[in-house]
Amino acid sequence: MKARGGVGALLLLAGLVAGAEARAEEKQGHGWDITVEANTDFPLSVGGRVGVESPWRLRLSTSLGYLPAAYVRAVNDVAVELGAYERDRATLIEEALQSSLVWRTHVGWRPFPSAGFYVEGGYGLVALGGETNPEDVLVALTGVEPPVGESVLNREYRVRSVLHMVDVELGWRWGLGSGWTMRTALGAAFTLDSNSRVEPQFEPSQPLLVTAFSRFAEGYLDRTFEEYVHFPVLSLSLGYAF
Template sequence: MKAWRGRGALLLLAGLLAGAQAQAEEKRERHGWDITVEANTDFPLSVGGRLGIESPWRLRLSTSLGYLPEAYVRLVNDAAVELGAYGRNEADLIEESLKNSLVWRTHVGWRPFPRAGFYLEGGYGLVALGGDTNAEEVLVTLTGVSPPIGESVLDRVYRVRSVLHMLDVELGWRWGLGAGWTARTAVGAAFTLDSNSRIEPQFVPEVPVLVTGFARLAEGYLDRTFERYVHLPVLSFSLGYAF
């Protein structure tokens, strides 16, 4: 008897979800356009908000804005080091540079089946990194670039900023929960295509050419590290409301 009750509860839940999905589809067909605002996380890239628009032809456009939590970077780095993808030095450099970054992603896509929530999307991701100030010895340790010999200014610090340009792909499913509420999950990947780093001294150098040379070498090391290693699987979860 308990087994039959459990099966009955599962069938009832499946029916409610199917009904909610059908109601969402009927609502979409009535007004033609679907606009959804979501609270969203794209692990391990960002936590933030997302705006999605779907046309009557099931063509999709979405944009999200969030930040990259330090805990996300640490989890990915620990796993990568354990698997031998890269070493602890590269992990420390990535963590120091990526944590608390601003992340903006914009996708276009299509929902191929009128009565199903499955969709596919692809697009562009922008990760704006840092702006933090780092002591010269920290940069030397992280990049392995030799410090400028002959520069006598003490307590030399630099502002480090980077921008990553990424290619995103995503396969997902959206459910209607009833009364306009929605849930969404997706799997995908983000690939770093290009990195632009800038390291600027926050002091007046006595030998500018040496300090500039050190900064350019460190920038090159940062960019090579990001372009080689920052390619991530992405798992997304969202809760939203459709208008």
């Protein structure tokens, strides 16, 4: 009887261990990690970010924010000091990168189960402008000849641009306890394509000349963004994981 009782106890213990392992495997195989963050990607944006990680450590994230003017000035000051471009072009970039909406979406992978290191890459969309600029400002910044023969004073144009970018980053996430997380990353953003619109905010007496001026200004803006708006990105986030 004692032997049968001992065997029964061993079988019960084995069953409990097997059940615990099965539950652990089930949790590992079906666990999902969702994190909401307050985030900055210097010098690109300040805003919020939502990230999802699957049980296989595949990652998906999306963020929405705006581009602070202080970030643009900081990058331009460094670029001018290093001789990357002249002050006039820096001023053009500062004038254009206003009222900016920045949206980024990444996919990635965390290769090591016990470490916070991850790799991500994806797409970024930067919507700029909606600002109204006097004609003399556009002329001074772009060097494009203004339309002649117009009798309207204080001619103004609405300037808008959309940049399509590709982003890559290497990062690390820490657990701070009680669901709180911190994340930092170093990456880069590259402008692949720019679509600008320069629209007169007046009724032109010489429509063809004004249209030609607008198209030349658009081309100059697009060439500037596609050639010069590429930069390293330093990310820092504080979040909460569910």
